[in-house]
Amino acid sequence: MTERRSPTIRRRRLGAELRRQREAARITIETVAEQLECSASKISRIETGHTTATPRDVRDMLRIYGVVGAESDELVQIAREARQKGWWHPYSTVLVGAYVGLEAAASSIRAYEQQVVPGLLETEEYASAMIRAARPDFSADQVAQRVRVRLGRQSLLTQNDPVDLWVVLDEAVLSPGLLQDRDMTGLPASG
Template structure:
């Protein structure tokens, strides 16, 4: 099994390691910036993974911290890997955050969705309809690029080192005919097919549950295979989303997810509901009722 590598995660790991060694050496960010003849904000952004450090920067920083030999070379190598381009780089103009880079290296994804099918499980027609409705301000070419990225991400489900996905969908996701009747029925059939994969678990949170732990919004928890790469929560919004990494934040969202999946239908019941909705959509019954 090959390890999935992501420059986004490498950059985050490198920053955490550099921060740990700076703390151990008792050196301030300002002192490092002065030695490197750069701004303190650059050092801070390197440590938080928001800026890519050059191998030369890393060597100089490690020299300040007294880190040499094999340990230093391993970190310099991570810096080289962090500067490589991910497959999604050519589409960076249509991506609003680092999510794709984190997902590319994740071992598992736990997601709660209130309105839409998760990107990893969308059909092309559903994705196009959703993007066009949510982003009426973008060009047709940008829509094409977004759909392409979304579909390419789905290789994570079937490649050798596939990702594990556990998604809890609010019943509203099944009830809103995104793209119209034919597109939505095909999307529901796609969910049934995806649920057959050994690495995909789907649950539906039915309307009759009423108030529940996830009412504050949609989120995704990403877990990574390397112990040094801490889990991260992604809370999506119209401007690209928010990444949460603090231990207490992770603990809170894991707690919420566990409560949501406990309240949801069992996977077998959930797939049966999805299949039933594909044959008897809620939106058609409402149209008959209004007629």
């Protein structure tokens, strides 16, 4: 099986390894920040994977921790790879959180849905209808952008090494008549 490349996973892996190295060297975040002339919150965000570190930041951090040679070179290379943009980057105004980046790195996905078709299996028309129903205030362009993201995620199912997807659907998902008297939350519609 091929390794799935995701900058999100690389950023988190790098952050965890940098934290491990810092703690092994018994150095505080504040000390690192002072030596790099940056804020402690920047170091913390790098270690939690919320901020992408530059290869130079990583090299400088590892120098402070006393890490050199092949181990340092490998982590600097991970920093370079973590800076690459995932397919979802153009949609960063639509997407919040790391879900799509984690999904892109997954080898298998399991889902159970009681009321809707999961995004990885939605048609363009279904996705559009669901988004419009949930957010009637969205413009046609906003709906179209979100539909493109949902359809883009589906490449996981058609790539050379597709994700192993298992989905369990409640009968209500496949039988629209069961839901016709319910609103989007699945609760009886108020009349």
